[in-house]
Amino acid sequence: MRKLTLIAIATVMFAMVSSMAVAQAGNTASGTLTVTATVNSSINLVFNSDAAGVALSSGAGTNAATLAFGNVSAFGAIAAGITRTVVAGTSFTVSTPVDVLVTKSNSTSANYTLKAQLGAADATNTWGVAGNTVTSASAATITATGTYGSNAAEAVAITIPFTTASGSVISNTINFTATSN
């Protein structure tokens, strides 16, 4: 009889604990998070190696690339991807295409204007992009109707006088700016 009583008490206690656990499992709490964002249109410019030109030595796919012509001369061997023209007795020009890719986002702009400017003055050599002379004095317009989302091959050219000493290293930075129209 005493055993039966103990079993009955234990059963009741177990049932109570179980019912408490079931009740807890259903509890809920809620919250709201109000999220705000303001979208702005934007454009982006990157350089890519052009299939017909000298491969960018670094930074392809970014907006800070390096183009190395290597050794150039008026009459000697020239690397693949470089076009050379010579003005007899005066100078020679080496040129290679570089792709400029401008993309847009959240913009209704139809096209873009591309400008280029030398980072530092060069009193000896003449620099050009796509047939336009580029100096450090002001930005030259390369195109006023650039197409978004498509690689545009822009020929980068350097005209070097015959008077330049052999072994001279020629280096400069060309800053490109694309502006949505």
Next chain:
Amino acid sequence: MKNYARIRTLMLTGLLLASVALTAQTTATGTINATLINKSGIALVFDSDPGGVALGNTGTAAASLNFGTVSAFGPLSAGVTRPTVLAGSYTVRTLFDVNVLQGGGGSPNYTLSANLAAAAPVGFSYAVDAVTLTTAAQNVQTNGAYGTDVQHSLNLTISTAAPGAGGPAVGAPLTTTINFTATAN
């Protein structure tokens, strides 16, 4: 003489009992049986995450989160990252914390679900962690720990399309409410 002795004995006994009774009246004891029903419950609050943007009304169940100005290529606010930029869309991300408190319960953990209160603005898609949100509640986490800030990411994927061509409106704040529900397991 014998009767007198008896009477005296009885009187003394009576006095003794009376004094005991008087002494007993100076103290009293009682028992109150109080019953308390301890109801279990949970509460949810949002907290700013050190790696994310600062929430408005942090520490409450009705917080706000502002990504600020976002774009595919431009600068972003502190605490906002841009993990992907694809041709058709880009994603901006920030972190926030959810803290679910438990009182009087034996639940080991909780399930967190989330849903958009209304359809997202055109060109917008929201995800909490890896769960893309819709207006239907979906589980974000099934074993949340009570009483601690649990970090979650809020990912906003934005179409790169122009306004009116499937992309979002630009230059104006776009707001969405996300409902979160924690359920004790």
